[in-house]
Amino acid sequence: MSAIERVAIIGGGVIGAGWVARxxxxxxxxxxxxxxxxxxxKVEAVLVNSRYAYKKLVKVxxxxxxxxxxxxxxxxxxxxxxxxxxSVPERLEIKQSVYAEVERxxxxxxxxxxxxxxxxxxxxxxxxxxxxxxxxxxxxxxVYLLPLVELVGGRKTSPTVIDRAKAFYSSIGMQPLLVKxxxxxxxxxxxxxxxxxxxxxLVKDGVxxxxxxxxxxxxxxxxxxxxxxxxxxxxxxGGEAGMRHFMEQFGPCLKxxxxxxxxxxxxxxALVDLIATQxxxxxxxxxxxxxxxxxxxxxxxxxxxxxxxxxxxGKTLANHEVRLxxxxxxxx
Amino acid sequence: MSAIERVAIIGGGVIGAGWVARxxxxxxxxxxxxxxxxxxxKVEAVLVNSRYAYKKLVKVxxxxxxxxxxxxxxxxxxxxxxxxxxSVPERLEIKQSVYAEVERxxxxxxxxxxxxxxxxxxxxxxxxxxxxxxxxxxxxxxVYLLPLVELVGGRKTSPTVIDRAKAFYSSIGMQPLLVKxxxxxxxxxxxxxxxxxxxxxLVKDGVxxxxxxxxxxxxxxxxxxxxxxxxxxxxxxGGEAGMRHFMEQFGPCLKxxxxxxxxxxxxxxALVDLIATQxxxxxxxxxxxxxxxxxxxxxxxxxxxxxxxxxxxGKTLANHEVRLxxxxxxxx
Numbered sequence: 174m175s176a177i178e179r180v181a182i183i184g185g186g187v188i189g190a191g192w193v194a195r196x197x198x199x200x201x202x203x204x205x206x207x208x209x210x211x212x213x214x215k216v217e218a219v220l221v222n223s224r225y226a227y228k229k230l231v232k233v234x235x236x237x238x239x240x241x242x243x244x245x246x247x248x249x250x251x252x253x254x255x256x257x258x259x260s261v262p263e264r265l266e267i268k269q270s271v272y273a274e275v276e277r278x279x280x281x282x283x284x285x286x287x288x289x290x291x292x293x294x295x296x297x298x299x300x301x302x303x304x305x306x307x308x309x310x311x312x313x314x315x316v317y318l319l320p321l322v323e324l325v326g327g328r329k330t331s332p333t334v335i336d337r338a339k340a341f342y343s344s345i346g347m348q349p350l351l352v353k354x355x356x357x358x359x360x361x362x363x364x365x366x367x368x369x370x371x372x373x374x375l376v377k378d379g380v381x382x383x384x385x386x387x388x389x390x391x392x393x394x395x396x397x398x399x400x401x402x403x404x405x406x407x408x409x410x411g412g413e414a415g416m417r418h419f420m421e422q423f424g425p426c427l428k429x430x431x432x433x434x435x436x437x438x439x440x441x442x443a444l445v446d447l448i449a450t451q452x453x454x455x456x457x458x459x460x461x462x463x464x465x466x467x468x469x470x471x472x473x474x475x476x477x478x479x480x481x482x483x484x485x486x487g488k489t490l491a492n493h494e495v496r497l498x499x500x501x502x503x504x505x
Numbered sequence: 506m507s508a509i510e511r512v513a514i515i516g517g518g519v520i521g522a523g524w525v526a527r528x529x530x531x532x533x534x535x536x537x538x539x540x541x542x543x544x545x546x547k548v549e550a551v552l553v554n555s556r557y558a559y560k561k562l563v564k565v566x567x568x569x570x571x572x573x574x575x576x577x578x579x580x581x582x583x584x585x586x587x588x589x590x591x592s593v594p595e596r597l598e599i600k601q602s603v604y605a606e607v608e609r610x611x612x613x614x615x616x617x618x619x620x621x622x623x624x625x626x627x628x629x630x631x632x633x634x635x636x637x638x639x640x641x642x643x644x645x646x647x648v649y650l651l652p653l654v655e656l657v658g659g660r661k662t663s664p665t666v667i668d669r670a671k672a673f674y675s676s677i678g679m680q681p682l683l684v685k686x687x688x689x690x691x692x693x694x695x696x697x698x699x700x701x702x703x704x705x706x707l708v709k710d711g712v713x714x715x716x717x718x719x720x721x722x723x724x725x726x727x728x729x730x731x732x733x734x735x736x737x738x739x740x741x742x743g744g745e746a747g748m749r750h751f752m753e754q755f756g757p758c759l760k761x762x763x764x765x766x767x768x769x770x771x772x773x774x775a776l777v778d779l780i781a782t783q784x785x786x787x788x789x790x791x792x793x794x795x796x797x798x799x800x801x802x803x804x805x806x807x808x809x810x811x812x813x814x815x816x817x818x819g820k821t822l823a824n825h826e827v828r829l830x831x832x833x834x835x836x837x
Contacts, residue, residue, distance in 0.1 A: 364700050397804075420780055
């Protein structure tokens, strides 16, 4: 079974292009296929961001980048690839037709991964001849900086393929998280969806503006979430009395009227208007490119600040990211 | 009307003690009353953490600390205070009895704030003779490092009092967020409650362990939330097509089966066992004191990393925190 040295990417949107950036930074050659007229320009724009970011993140000489080849057909892209990354729109039938074509032209050993953020891998693989080699590898934007990738196998996915994928993503500076049971939207997006719904209620009911909510996150618990997650935060809140004590105190709150979550807000034009207008007031003075640059500068600062701090069990926060990018003699 | 130079704190738990730390770091004298036998020791333990943190956060000579006086009675604590901070347990009748005693002994101009994380200020002030001077000022743990404080007025709170409170919290390096409508649990805790419920489902259903969920947060969207919040993140995700485009794409997902949020998990002994056991496996090798130190080291790194980066409109992320703590000539 071959090492993964050549990757094909089908779809050059913000996720596909982010994958290109991460792979080439790790010396892996990439062939990309996207039939859109502006695909090359869009990918190049992401590479401008990622090269700027890596240069700032890594203070020492970086390794030679892998190559990027824009292909005119899916066949050209996949025929020599060890790994094929599907990053096309979130519609099952489009994805299934891509897999059918990939199966006709890719090597038998090649692993096929989907970047889907919600569709279950058992559905993705249901019409494949070789379903055992498909899994979900769900990344987070910006793919070239955020370490997390959720790995989800379907009913027919081979455990060996999952093991290979896990080792591979670790080797390119990522934090693979194996989702233990197949479930729609996996783990992180379920949490994000929960916050999103509650946020919509708060704006709709006039309790807060979009900017108020962003401030409530980034000046408060967001600073904890960058390092601790949900449960370790509460473990500390429980103090020496422990997690059980915290649970027993906090548990009854589930029945309190503390959220609208048991209902779903009606998604209509008025709500879209309200959110879009407030968002323009909040950040309309910045272009998306400017916002991406500020975001990436902040992420770089956070990743560098956290790289030396351990959260137990040999797990170094963000070190997976930095370890492979920095030489041992980097003084920072 | 007096400037706020002397503060009384009623209740020396982790929040009350965190307030002590933040106030004295800003040169404000504090009088604290807590009848518990171990109150002094608990406050001193928090001050060990906060002094360590401020020393690391602020590389230049810091100002002279305010004084801390442990009082034997509520009367002694409040009689000379310009601001009285109530941080007693989350039970309405306890808090109301504290306010009654405060009203008998505090100066007429003194502002009274509650640290409650969920009770509505109109309920808190309902039995007061001078309800106009009470509001909620809800901080986040660790109070001495996280900038956010939610300000919530009740039906009878004077707008002048809210204005004074807002100016005061800004002056001690915090980010006051005025909650526009009174609502239980205010803003941030509603979002946290949403994530908490969904997390409990994921653990209960065996999709993820507590550690998986923490990893999904801290290696992924937590790194964005430390700076961007909910809506700006999606604004960038929408790209140049804008927030309206993003909303129209993402909106229909509200109806998808992407979370269990429309139901509330049953909170029973089995669930408490499951969470507490997994949390012990995850972090039981660290004492709470060790976890607090790692958390604070990480927060300091994040705050320092972000202090130079703007998110528009003159708002400098975490700068509210750092500005007042650092002299202008700090090279970092």
